Amino acid sequence: MKEITSSQNTYIKQLIKLRDKSRERKQTNTFLIEGVREITLALKGGYVLETVLFYPDLFSKEQLSALNTELINVIEISKEVYEKLAYRSTTEGLLAVAKSKTNLLNDLRFKNDNPLVLVAEAPEKPGNIGAILRTADAANVDAVIIANPKTDLYNPNIIRSSVGCLFTNQIATGNTSEIIAFLKLKGIYIYCAALQASVNYNTQNFIKPTAIVLGTEATGLSKEWLKNSTQNIIIPMQGAIDSMNVSVAAGILIFEAKRQRNFL
Numbered sequence: 001m002k003e004i005t006s007s008q009n010t011y012i013k014q015l016i017k018l019r020d021k022s023r024e025r026k027q028t029n030t031f032l033i034e035g036v037r038e039i040t041l042a043l044k045g046g047y048v049l050e051t052v053l054f055y056p057d058l059f060s061k062e063q064l065s066a067l068n069t070e071l072i073n074v075i076e077i078s079k080e081v082y083e084k085l086a087y088r089s090t091t092e093g094l095l096a097v098a099k100s101k102t103n104l105l106n107d108l109r110f111k112n113d114n115p116l117v118l119v120a121e122a123p124e125k126p127g128n129i130g131a132i133l134r135t136a137d138a139a140n141v142d143a144v145i146i147a148n149p150k151t152d153l154y155n156p157n158i159i160r161s162s163v164g165c166l167f168t169n170q171i172a173t174g175n176t177s178e179i180i181a182f183l184k185l186k187g188i189y190i191y192c193a194a195l196q197a198s199v200n201y202n203t204q205n206f207i208k209p210t211a212i213v214l215g216t217e218a219t220g221l222s223k224e225w226l227k228n229s230t231q232n233i234i235i236p237m238q239g240a241i242d243s244m245n246v247s248v249a250a251g252i253l254i255f256e257a258k259r260q261r262n263f264l
Contacts, residue, residue, distance in 0.1 A: 003076045004053075007084040012077075015053075015085055015097065022152045025100065031154035034086055034095045038164040039067070042098055045167035051075060051097040055082035058093025087156050100154055105172045105182045108143050115142035116257055117188060117211040118250060121176060121221055124150040130161025131247030137165040139254045145211075146173045180228045183211050189230040192221050193249055198234035206257035214250055217243050 004012060017024045019032045030050060033039050036059070043049065051073040054064055064074065077085070085095055101107070118141050123129050129146070136144045151158070153173065159166050174182070183190055188209040193201075206212075213229075215221035220243075226232065235252055237244065 001074055001076055004081055005078040007080050009081070012081055012084065015095075018097070019085070019087065019156055022155065025152060025154050029100045030097050031100055031159075032085070032095060032156065033098055033159060034088070034156075035090075035164070036063075036092045036094050038159060038167070039094060039096045041164035041167040042096070043067070047101070047167060048099045049096045050099060053077050053081075053085070053095045053097075055079060055093035058082075064094075088160065101171075103153060103171055103173050105145070105174050105178060108145075108170060108172050110142050110186075113187075114207075114209050115186070115188065116206070116254070116261070117141065117143045117145060117183070118254055119145045119147060119179060119183075119211050119213040120246065120250070121147040121213065121215045121225060122150055123216065123246065126151055126155050126157035127161045128245070128247050129153075129158050130163075130165070131245075132250050133158075133162040133165040133169055133171075135247060135251045135254060137168045138251075139258050141169070141254060143170045143172060145179055146171070147176045147179050149173050176222060176224050180224065184228075190225075190228060191253075192225050192229040192232050193234070193253065194221055194226055194229070194232040195234060196226060196232060198232040201233040201235055201253055202256055204231055204233055206260050210257055212250070212253045212257065214246050214253075217246055 015032060018030060025031045033042055049072050052069050053075045055077050057079065082093060118136050120132055123146065133144060153166060153171065188211045190211050190213060191204060192213045213221060213225055235249060
C-alpha cells in the first residue's frame with residue numbers, strides 16, 4: 001500500500017486541481033469525492049473508483065476492507081495531506097478519485113413507459129442543483145435532466161449539497177433543443193413552471209409520461225420551452241412575490257405527481 005505524507009507531493013497537487021478546477025475534471029474525466037456516505041453511494045450508483053485515499057486516524061484499514069477496494073489503488077495519507085484535500089471537516093478521513101459518467105441523453109434508461117422526469121434549465125447555484133437532486137432522490141424520479149448547465153455536475157459543492165444524491169439519480173445533460181426533441185421522441189408530456197398562460201399545477205394529469213420543467217428564479221424558462229410546453233403550470237402564491245426557490249418548487253410539483261400516481 002502506498003503512503004503519501006507531504007501535501008507538496010505532485011499527485012496531491014493534481015488532486016487539489018481536480019477538486020477546484022472544472023477544466024481539470026473535464027480533461028481527465030475524473031473527479032474527487034469525499035465522505036464515507038458519498039463514496040458508498042457512488043459505488044452503489046455504478047461509479048468506478050480509480051483511487052481511494054484514507055487517513056487512518058479517522059478511517060481504519062478494517063473499515064476500508066468493508067468497502068471492497070481490492071481492485072482499487074489505495075493510498076494512506078497523513079493528517080497534513082488529508083486536511084489539504086478535504087473540502088469539509090466531517091468527511092471521516094476518506095476520499096476517492098472516481099471516473100465521470102458521460103451523462104448523455106441517450107444513456108437514460110426508463111424502467112417503464114410512464115416515466116416521471118425532472119428538468120432544470122440553466123441552474124447556476126450548486127446548492128440549488130444539490131437540493132434538486134435530493135428532492136429527485138426522495139421522490140425516486142426516473143431521471144433528472146439539466147438543460148444548458150452552467151456548472152459541471154462533479155463540482156464538489158454539488159456533491160456536498162446533494163449529500164451524495166448526485167450518485168443515486170439517473171442524470172443527463174444537454175441543450176434545450178436536444179432535450180425537447182428527446183422528450184417528444186419518448187412521448188413525454190412537457191409541463192413548464194411559468195407565469196404565462198398557466199393553470200394551477202394540481203389541475204393537471206401527471207399520471208401519464210411527464211416531464212416537469214423549471215427555470216431559474218431570476219429569468220424563468222426560455223421561450224423555446226414555453227413554445228413546446230404541453231401546458232404551463234403555476235404554484236399559486238399568496239405573498240408579495242411571484243416566485244420561490246427552484247428546489248422548493250421542484251419538490252411541490254414532483255410530489256403532486258407522485259401523489260397522483262398513488263405512491264404516497
